[in-house]
Structures are given as structure tokens and as C-alpha cells.
Amino acid sequence: MSTIEELREDTRIIEYDVRTDEMLVNMGPQHPSTHGVLRLLLRTDGEIIYEVTPHIGYLHRSAEKIGENLSPAQWIPYTDRMDYLAGMNMNLGFSLAAEKLIGMEVPQKAMELRVIIAELGRIASHLVGMGAYGLDLGSFSPFLYAFREREIILDLFEEACGARLTYSYLTIGGSTHDLPNQITIPPGLAALTERSPELKLSWLEAVTMFLDWLESRIVEYHTLLTRNSIFIKRTAGLGILSREMAIDFGCTGPVLRGSGIDHDLRRDGESIYTRMYEGYEFDVPVAPFDDAPPEAVLGDNWCRFYVRMMEVVQAIRLVRQAMPRYQAAEGEYRLPFKLSTKLPKDECYLETESPRGQMGFYLVGNGDAQPLRARAKSSCFCNLAITDPLCTGLLLGDIPAIVGSLDVVMGEIDR
Amino acid sequence: MTTTEIFDLLVSQFGSEKIVAINTEAIDPWIEVAPAAIHEVAQFLKSDERLILHHLNNLTAVDYFQPDPKKAAKFGHDPHLELVYHLSSYDLRHSLVVKVKLPRWQNDVEGDIPEIDSVADVWAIADWHEREAYDLMGIKFGGHPNLRRILCPEDWVGHPLRKDYEFPLEYHGIRGK
Structure with missing residues (x-):
């Protein structure tokens, strides 16, 4: 600077x-x-x-004040409306915090389901981030491509839980429903892969088909934006955030990793969260990148953007690994949680890696079903x-x- | 370092008048610091090479108060405010929860909000978090560079996250309640 x-x-x-x-x-x-x-x-x-x-x-919208008058399970729809582009990840973050407070351990099947859903949510969120960033810089077509892809994820989520934006799907103890067995192929996916729009297939097959297609498109996004010389001129070397400043200002997520700090809660977080990702192979993309254009500097706009793009690739890897594990896992997809469950006289804070950074939830229980304080650290x-x-x-x-x-x-x- | 080790280190550095208590039985163990000492303790926590707690994850406040007199007997806490600092270190990969207890009102005068030293010069992000705590919980931060409301409009009355907050009946011609 x-x-x-x-x-x-x-x-x-x-x-x-x-x-x-x-x-x-x-x-x-x-x-x-x-x-x-x-x-x-x-x-x-x-x-x-x-x-x-x-x-x-x-x-x-006073979500924290509302949270003090609701049981944790009732507050989940409010977390959707916080980060409305990554509702699934917000549900997950809050559910985990509530589970940490009441000391609940979710079954294996629910954990694998959560990985599939959370990583698909991450892809959908980063696609919007990428498309809207192109729009900011005057490039219109990536936005349309990104929304075309996101549409399929939203269709898949709709098949799983009935909602397209505010899901409330991942909840305390697991998820509200199991993944559906048979669905009709999402119209967007049928058109892109030239299948019959009446094709019936399982939800996981549809996800695999979508990931195969998305993976082949990523090169195209890089050509459109990442390697585009106008894009590089507008992003590389601008808005440089140093490592020290990123820490001092509490930046997290792709912004932190774009400044060269190797920290991802999926790997370095608390055990209740990292347990979900145990046994998975994935990399944490951190700037500086070897394939960066010569104009790019550590911590600039380009690095932050590129971290997001690389995270999409890693999220695809994670979903692919999670699907067979989900199929192999036995048992229930959720544990029951009653609305009247009394919260212990204790408090806990838990951060999870949402697409935009470390989303923290802080809950103070006081022996009632409603928490004394429900705080969302954005x-x-x-x-x-x-x-x-x-x-x-x-x-x-x-x-x-x-x-x-x-x-x-x-x-x-x-x- | 574990919370107990950090507590022992802080007690040897500052004495037990400033580092008041430790709770290791909570889900997230915490230590309590006297309100007057928070700034020097914060500086030490960030700069000491054994701790390097350079990342302020979260700064928030909790109002321990039961406005309903029937339930107050079962409430189990004296009425007070608590400031909670969640800290962590990327280098040493440990974390710490620091609490500060404050009275709900300065000198028991209702409407007179309590004051504590700002830590915005230690962690830059504390600037915004403290503005939020001031706005929603009514805690004044002495030495804060720009202590204005952040989420509510500047002419808002009261601090909404206080347990005895009364919802306004009217705001600029918009009917409340």
C-alpha cells in the first residue's frame, strides 16, 4: 500500500x-x-x-436478542438468515456449538452427511463470490456461469430439505432428514449433461454427475477471470493486506490465507469440529502461489480470489471422499433433541470454518431451555x-x- | 499452554489482586481479570513470547440479570455484566478465555453505564467489537478512538441486549410493540 x-x-x-x-x-x-x-x-x-x-x-434484525428467547433448535432458522449465501454452513456452526454445550455426540452417518452438505454449500458460496467479483470488475459472463452451476446445487439442496436458500437442514443432533434415495435429475443438470429431464437417479449419483461436470469447468473460470489480463491488472498488487495486519484485525478464512497464514479450522480447529474431517485428504490453499502472475503480491486481491477458487477444488475432493463413507456408515442420521432440553449452567464458544471465515457461536446456558446469551461472531x-x-x-x-x-x-x- | 499454566504465569507476573480467579471445570476454561488491570494484562498476553495470543477471536458481553422478581431467587447469579475475550495464537496453537466482571450500573446509579479500559490499541479488531458491546450492552470503553453506536442508529435510546431493556414505543414515527 x-x-x-x-x-x-x-x-x-x-x-x-x-x-x-x-x-x-x-x-x-x-x-x-x-x-x-x-x-x-x-x-x-x-x-x-x-x-x-x-x-x-x-x-x-436483533438475532442475538431473539436467540435469548428461543431454544437453540428454534434459533437455527435465524442462523440461515445471517449468511444467506452459505446457510448450510451457518446451521452446521451453530448446531456444533449447541452440541458442544449439551455434550452431544452425533452419529457417524450424520457427520459424513454434514461433510457432503457443508462442502457443497462452500462450493455454492464461493461460486457466488467468484461470479459477483467478476461483476464488480465489469466482467458479466462469469456471473451467469457461476449462477448456472449454483442453481444445480440449490436444486440438489431442495431435493434434500425442501428449501433453496434458508435451509435449516443441519440441526442439533444431525440433520432434519436423511438424504433422498431417488430424485428426478435437476433440470439444469439434465440440460448441461444432455440427459433426459425425466431421468431418475439417486441423490448421490446426481451429486457425482454434477461434480464431474463442475470439475471440467474450472479451467474455463481460470481462463475467464484468474488469467484474464484485465482482471489481473485490476486485482494484482492492489489492496495488499500484510500478515501482521490480517492477524491484528482478526481477519479469517480466505482473507487470512490470502495473506499467507496457514490456518484452517477444518484441520486446526477444536476436536468436535475436526473429528468430522478425520481421515479425509485435503489441502489448505495458502498464498503465495507458484502459479501466480508476476504482478501478484502476497495478500493482494488476486491472492484472496485465488484462495477461494482453489478451495472449490478441495471442496470437490472432500465431497467425493465423503459420499462412499456416508454410504458405508451405519446407524441413524440424527439424534433426537427436544425443544424443552435444559441447557447446562455453563458456556461455550465454538468457531467453524464457514466459506467466509471463522464463524463463531457463543452460548451461555443457565438451566433453562433458552440460553442466557446467544452470540454470533461474524x-x-x-x-x-x-x-x-x-x-x-x-x-x-x-x-x-x-x-x-x-x-x-x-x-x-x-x- | 493450558489455561492453568497461563493462569500461574499471569499470577506470578501480576499478582492475585489482578488475576482474580480461574475456572477449569467449565467447557471452555476461563480466567478472570480485575477490571482495572485489563489493559496491561492484554498487552502482556499479546506480546509475551510464551503466549503470543495475537488473535482476538471474539469480544462480547453477557448480562447476568433476571428482570422477573419471581424467578430471581432461582437465577443463581448476582446481577452483573461480564466481558468475555476469546483469544488464540496461530503460532503456538493455544487459546484462552478471559473474563472481566463489571457492575451493571456505575456506582449503582441506574442509567450510568460502567466503564473499562479499551483494548483497541492492543488488538485492532477490538475497536469494532467494543463499539458493538457499547451499542448493544452499554459498556463504556475508556480510551477508545471512536466510541459510537455501530449496529443501531446513532439516535437510538438504550442498549438492547440488556435484560431490562424496554422496547421503544415509537421511533421516528414508526410504531413499536
């Missing part, structure tokens, strides 16, 4: 020769490239940004806090590139 002083010495920047007045510009809350209702108050001098003040809270909340240091000194047009690379979802920030 260049300082204002360095920019001032840069003779190529005309604004410093022809002095202009400072101006306050409101970007949002309805600006399309701010990913929801985020308002950035910019103090600018011409095109150059001096200060960015994010104003959040437009989507505040990963995007922390990731958004770095917009000011990242954007200062850059040009106005770089803001969508930087905010987009953080991939924030306002529903999760405002709760």
Missing part, C-alpha cells in the same frame, strides 16, 4: 498538481457493488481516497473492518475490487 506522501511525489498522478477540494462521497447503501446494504462514507480528493468509514447496521464483521486501511491512498475505482475481494455478506455482519 502506498502512503499519501508517496503518491504525492508520483508525478503521474495529475490530481496533486491540480489541487482539488476534499469531498465526502456516500457509496451505498444501494450501490450494486457493495454486496448488500453497506454504506461507505469516503473522504476523497478527486479520485484519491483519504479515508473510508463503513457504516453498517442496515440489516440489523467473520465478515472482522473482514470488513480492514476496508479503511486497505483503501486509503488508492483510487475510487479500486474500492469495488477491494470490498469484493473480501466477499462480505451484510446479513452476517448486521445479524
